[in-house]
Amino acid sequence: MIIDELRIVGSTQTNVVMTAELTRVAQRALKRRLDKPPRKEGLGQLVLPFDPDLAWAATTYMRTPTRVLWDLFRSDAKRLEPLYDDLLSDLLEDRRELWQDGDGISVDARRVDEFAAGERQVVGTVKNAIIDAARRRGARLHVEPDHPVTRWVARVDDRGEVIVSLDLGGGSLSQRGWRREAGDAPLREHLAAVLLMLARFDPRTDVLVDPMCGSGTIPIEAVQAARALPREAPMLEALGLGKGRKAEPLFADAQPIVIGCDLDLEVLAAARDNARAAGVTKDVTWQRADVANLRPETIADIVRERGREPGPGLILSNPPYGERLDVADLRALYASLGNTLRAFRGWRAGFLVGTPLFEEVLYEFVGEPRIKKPLANANLRAYFLLYDL
Numbered sequence: 326m327i328i329d330e331l332r333i334v335g336s337t338q339t340n341v342v343m344t345a346e347l348t349r350v351a352q353r354a355l356k357r358r359l360d361k362p363p364r365k366e367g368l369g370q371l372v373l374p375f376d377p378d379l380a381w382a383a384t385t386y387m388r389t390p391t392r393v394l395w396d397l398f399r400s401d402a403k404r405l406e407p408l409y410d411d412l413l414s415d416l417l418e419d420r421r422e423l424w425q426d427g428d429g430i431s432v433d434a435r436r437v438d439e440f441a442a443g444e445r446q447v448v449g450t451v452k453n454a455i456i457d458a459a460r461r462r463g464a465r466l467h468v469e470p471d472h473p474v475t476r477w478v479a480r481v482d483d484r485g486e487v488i489v490s491l492d493l494g495g496g497s498l499s500q501r502g503w504r505r506e507a508g509d510a511p512l513r514e515h516l517a518a519v520l521l522m523l524a525r526f527d528p529r530t531d532v533l534v535d536p537m538c539g540s541g542t543i544p545i546e547a548v549q550a551a552r553a554l555p556r557e558a559p560m561l562e563a564l565g566l567g568k569g570r571k572a573e574p575l576f577a578d579a580q581p582i583v584i585g586c587d588l589d590l591e592v593l594a595a596a597r598d599n600a601r602a603a604g605v606t607k608d609v610t611w612q613r614a615d616v617a618n619l620r621p622e623t624i625a626d627i628v629r630e631r632g633r634e635p636g637p638g639l640i641l642s643n644p645p646y647g648e649r650l651d652v653a654d655l656r657a658l659y660a661s662l663g664n665t666l667r668a669f670r671g672w673r674a675g676f677l678v679g680t681p682l683f684e685e686v687l688y689e690f691v692g693e694p695r696i697k698k699p700l701a702n703a704n705l706r707a708y709f710l711l712y713d714l
């Protein structure tokens with residue numbers, strides 16, 4: 326069956342955040358409202374009727390999802406031959422311009438373990454159907470795994486049906502292209518964007534401090550998000566989506582004040598390298614500091630140097646969970662963070678944490694979080710906690 330939907334995929338529990346970001350991106354990049362709110366599928370997917378402009382804007386500007394897909398075909402076939410037949414007849418009937426003569430394509434399969442054939446066979450079948458249909462319609466396509474013009478994806482949905490889509494961002498949107506050194510436990514970039522949204526980071530008024538910044542994911546993401554930098558997505562042009570639109574930063578002049586601290590000099594060096602690769606060297610102040618010694622006065626000095634009046638801001642971090650620290654060390658670390666937070670009266674502080682110990686220890690210093698939201702971090706059960714200090 327031919328379908329025509331825009332699917333925005335992210336981590337579990339991020340549907341509400343992704344909806345908020347999509348609404349904002351539509352307003353800022355397209356100067357329009359969403360006709361109606363997207364349908365939520367599961368805990369981490371949004372689905373809307375396909376709209377070429379919205380597909381362009383979502384792929385170019387959204388930071389919280391991992392993928393933006395254009396769902397094209399659906400089949401309830403349970404074996405390879407009927408899947409091929411279904412796809413071929415849909416592709417022959419379809420009048421959307423999905424290829425040009427000479428295009429290289431790649432086909433991936435995701436979550437197809439329920440299908441009665443291996444992943445490679447599903448990939449081969451989908452690829453054959455596309456190439457055969459294109460040939461019958463007068464276009465020669467070839468397989469080009471590394472630099473395809475269009476990336477196709479087949480997956481089995483919750484109903485057990487195969488959906489064939491175009492992966493408009495050309496791969497994982499979480500990878501922003503700047504990461505040189507990972508550090509020990511880097512946060513995935515799209516999750517940093519989720520944390521910034523959940524904490525309602527406002528770059529015009531909030532100074533942002535990550536006191537345990539590791540490879541720098543949160544500070545770097547904060548600067549890029551503040552400018553609303555566009556993502557390069559050549560497939561959009563190849564498919565004629567967002568015709569006549571220019572992918573430019575939506576807030577090129579934003580001057581966010583962002584500070585990243587860590588105890589470990591080596592990871593700070595990696596964070597600096599990453600910042601350079603991300604083009605945000607001048608925007609982030611990196612400091613070696615033990616969180617126990619972080620003071621609002623130090624932050625105020627940096628803010629003044631950057632020409633702004635110091636005021637309350639946002640502390641945002643994902644502290645160590647305890648993979649390497651035992652419970653006593655972790656308790657001591659959380660206690661010194663809690664003690665530090667007491668000096669930051671009037672600030673907000675958000676944390677992605679993977680153990681209930683964090684909330685328990687912090688309670689003694691800063692009380693209960695205003696927001697507590699489950700989130701998954703690299704498949705680990707985690708929580709986002711937001712405190713008003």
Ligand SMILES: C[S@@+](CC[C@H](N)C(=O)[O-])C[C@H]1O[C@@H](n2cnc3c(N)ncnc32)[C@H](O)[C@@H]1O
Nearest residue numbers: 511512537538539540542587588589615616645
């Ligand atoms: C989970 S990692 C943060 C990962 C980071 N968000 C990233 O994306 O790379 C926790 C960081 O806390 C730092 N850390 C541990 N104890 C600290 C302390 N007492 N003061 C400051 N940083 C500390 C570690 O060096 C580590 O880089």
